[in-house]
Amino acid sequence: MIRIAMKMLMGDRAKYFTLVGGLSIVVFLFIQQGSVFCGLIGRTAKPVEAIGAPIWVVDKNLQVVDEFKGLLDTDLTRVRSVEGVKWAVPLFIRQVTVRLSNGKFQAVRLVGIDNATMVGRPPKILEGRIEDLNAPDAVIIGKAEMERLGNPKIGDTFEINDRRARVVGIADVPRDFLSNPYVYATFDRAVQYTPRERKLMNYILAAPKDGYTMAQVLANIRKTTDLAAYDEDGMRWLTMNYYMKNTGIPVNIGISLFLVFLVGMAIIGQTFYAFALQNEKYFGALKAMGTSSFTLVKMIVIQSLVVGVIGYGIGVGMGTMIGFLAGPNAKLAFYTPYQLIYISFIVTILICLLSSILSIQRVLRLEPAVVFRG
Amino acid sequence: MTGTKSAPDPCRAVTLQSVNKSFGVGETFIKVLKDITLDIKCGELLLLVGPSGCGKTTLLSVLAGILDVDDGVVDVFGSRLDQFSQSKKTDFRRNSIGFIFQQYNLIPTLTATENVAVPLIVNKKPYDKALVKAREYLELVGLGDRADHFPSQLSGGQQQRVAIARALVGEPRLIVCDEPTAALDGETGKLVMEMFRKVALSPERAIVVVTHDNRIFGYGDRIAEMLDGRIIDVRENPEHL
Numbered sequence: 259m260i261r262i263a264m265k266m267l268m269g270d271r272a273k274y275f276t277l278v279g280g281l282s283i284v285v286f287l288f289i290q291q292g293s294v295f296c297g298l299i300g301r302t303a304k305p306v307e308a309i310g311a312p313i314w315v316v317d318k319n320l321q322v323v324d325e326f327k328g329l330l331d332t333d334l335t336r337v338r339s340v341e342g343v344k345w346a347v348p349l350f351i352r353q354v355t356v357r358l359s360n361g362k363f364q365a366v367r368l369v370g371i372d373n374a375t376m377v378g379r380p381p382k383i384l385e386g387r388i389e390d391l392n393a394p395d396a397v398i399i400g401k402a403e404m405e406r407l408g409n410p411k412i413g414d415t416f417e418i419n420d421r422r423a424r425v426v427g428i429a430d431v432p433r434d435f436l437s438n439p440y441v442y443a444t445f446d447r448a449v450q451y452t453p454r455e456r457k458l459m460n461y462i463l464a465a466p467k468d469g470y471t472m473a474q475v476l477a478n479i480r481k482t483t484d485l486a487a488y489d490e491d492g493m494r495w496l497t498m499n500y501y502m503k504n505t506g507i508p509v510n511i512g513i514s515l516f517l518v519f520l521v522g523m524a525i526i527g528q529t530f531y532a533f534a535l536q537n538e539k540y541f542g543a544l545k546a547m548g549t550s551s552f553t554l555v556k557m558i559v560i561q562s563l564v565v566g567v568i569g570y571g572i573g574v575g576m577g578t579m580i581g582f583l584a585g586p587n588a589k590l591a592f593y594t595p596y597q598l599i600y601i602s603f604i605v606t607i608l609i610c611l612l613s614s615i616l617s618i619q620r621v622l623r624l625e626p627a628v629v630f631r632g
Numbered sequence: 633m634t635g636t637k638s639a640p641d642p643c644r645a646v647t648l649q650s651v652n653k654s655f656g657v658g659e660t661f662i663k664v665l666k667d668i669t670l671d672i673k674c675g676e677l678l679l680l681v682g683p684s685g686c687g688k689t690t691l692l693s694v695l696a697g698i699l700d701v702d703d704g705v706v707d708v709f710g711s712r713l714d715q716f717s718q719s720k721k722t723d724f725r726r727n728s729i730g731f732i733f734q735q736y737n738l739i740p741t742l743t744a745t746e747n748v749a750v751p752l753i754v755n756k757k758p759y760d761k762a763l764v765k766a767r768e769y770l771e772l773v774g775l776g777d778r779a780d781h782f783p784s785q786l787s788g789g790q791q792q793r794v795a796i797a798r799a800l801v802g803e804p805r806l807i808v809c810d811e812p813t814a815a816l817d818g819e820t821g822k823l824v825m826e827m828f829r830k831v832a833l834s835p836e837r838a839i840v841v842v843t844h845d846n847r848i849f850g851y852g853d854r855i856a857e858m859l860d861g862r863i864i865d866v867r868e869n870p871e872h873l
């Protein structure tokens with residue numbers, strides 16, 4: 259009966275392609291919207307990944323990595339003395355304004371890294387050397403969003419708060435949510451680029467000693483310093499959760515996804531229903547010939563699942579293709595986690611099964627006696 | 633059994649006793665079959681005739697186990713359909729009844745062979761074996777060369793022959809046909825009826841054909857005439873005695 263169900267389904271090319279095509283587009287949109295969401299939210303945590311430290315110690319009230327909540331020098335000493343802490347260094351991240359040579363202004367994310375250890379340095383230097391950061395006025399800039407600084411080359415200069423900055427290197431830094439270029443300097447230098455304040459650093463990066471678990475060390479820091487401490491993942495999620503809670507992104511994308519779901523239901527449901535109406539005569543004949551209702555329902559469910567799986571395959575293929583074509587460092591925020599692939603599969607199957615409910619109802623109600631009526 | 637003059641038959645295909653059937657309730661209530669008593673013998677082709685609306689299709693549906701009766705006995709090859717549950721009737725139809733419809737009801741996306749194979753596949757016969765057997769039956773109705781044609785590529789008469797092959801392929805003991813020739817021209821209709829007698833009729837089997845078409849009355853062994861829900865006359869056809 260499954261072979262017959264398949265032939266009934268695929269024999270009607272027009273309807274079959276409408277079903278599969280419609281579903282593919284629905285799945286595609288679902289993956290696409292979902293990936294944009296994950297891409298956008300994922301980008302909010304990029305600064306954390308770019309810094310790349312095992313432990314982040316921050317002010318207790320810090321909500322997001324993009325916020326400035328200063329720490330005291332004494333905080334650093336206290337963290338260093340916590341049991342299980344191998345090392346701890348200061349970090350400084352602030353939004354500052356750069357004055358370009360053409361007179362325009364541009365906000366940048368200024369990262370000041372520990373002079374001696376350079377913990378928190380850019381993950382990959384594309385041009386120049388990290389050691390050059392110790393030269394006077396030296397900065398290294400991130401390649402992503404570099405065009406906002408006028409695509410400077412090594413040796414070019416610009417001004418940060420009336421102080422000269424000279425590009426000594428270009429680093430590979432992921433694009434983040436705020437889309438501001440990264441400017442790296444040594445901690446001491448970065449301090450000079452910003453207005454004078456009592457609290458200079460806003461992060462302490464640290465690492466656990468061998469023999470201590472991450473959880474132990476985080477707990478020790480929290481207990482003895484009254485500061486908050488996170489591992490890298492914790493810091494990422496702190497930031498992502500902040501953006502999910504405090505921006506319209508989840509709501510907007512949620513609405514999009516819901517609309518996609520509704521449109522999918524409408525297209526697939528309607529086509530399926532038309533398909534079932536058209537086949538009712540034959541289902542009636544099959545019923546008269548002794549096919550059980552259960553078998554007929556099975557046929558309909560299999561038809562809808564086949565459409566579902568094929569449409570899903572094409573839709574996922576098209577959806578992930580976008581991310582693949584765009585590449586990881588594209589302007590387009592697009593990230594497709596495997597969970598999204600699973601969820602969209604469940605959504606697809608849900609759409610298909612819901613759409614076939616009407617047809618199933620009709621077949622169950624179908625009187626075999628209708629076969630003799632014209 | 634009662635109601636027939638003939639001597640007890642070793643093979644009685646169908647026995648109907650005081651069968652009543654009505655539709656609707658209240659305003660829409662109508663009695664369609666009124667106290668129907670009828671025997672159908674093995675090896676015979678019975679024609680059921682009468683004016684439109686007299687209840688022929690309803691009676692045929694009762695025989696085939698697709699309509700329940702209000703009361704009376706419906707015995708088809710020893711199975712008391714009036715006492716069967718729906719699922720038992722479904723099984724019974726699958727194993728014992730062949731159907732032929734006025735509008736053929738061939739599935740348009742299946743080839744002639746596949747259409748013929750449907751009853752076998754419904755009966756859980758392996759697909760490939762079903763196709764082989766279906767082809768044999770297509771040969772039998774003279775359509776061996778049309779095996780891979782779709783219904784839309786066949787004439788009405790050819791489609792009805794495919795439907796005959798489909799009704800026969802499961803080797804059912806009772807074949808029911810509602811107006812099998814109504815959509816066909818006179819000559820084609822006769823051809824189809826000849827085919828019934830030639831390939832469908834056998835000593836263990838009975839065929840019931842509902843028809844308006846007086847051009848084919850000559851093909852029945854007996855003709856039962858209905859009027860307003862009753863059988864008013866059953867006559868033998870001298871040609872086939």
Ligand SMILES: Nc1ncnc2c1ncn2[C@@H]1O[C@H](COP(=O)(O)OP(=O)(O)OP(=O)(O)O)[C@@H](O)[C@H]1O
Nearest residue numbers: 655656662664683684685686687688689690691844
């Ligand atoms: N499901 C139903 N509900 C209500 N009335 C019905 C139903 N089926 C049949 N009838 C009525 O029963 C009567 C007999 O119908 P039936 O179809 O058996 O007639 P028929 O002799 O086959 O007529 P025709 O030659 O036009 O096909 C008609 O009056 C019809 O309206």
Ligand SMILES: [Mg+2]
Nearest residue numbers: 688689690810
């Ligand atoms: Mg009728």
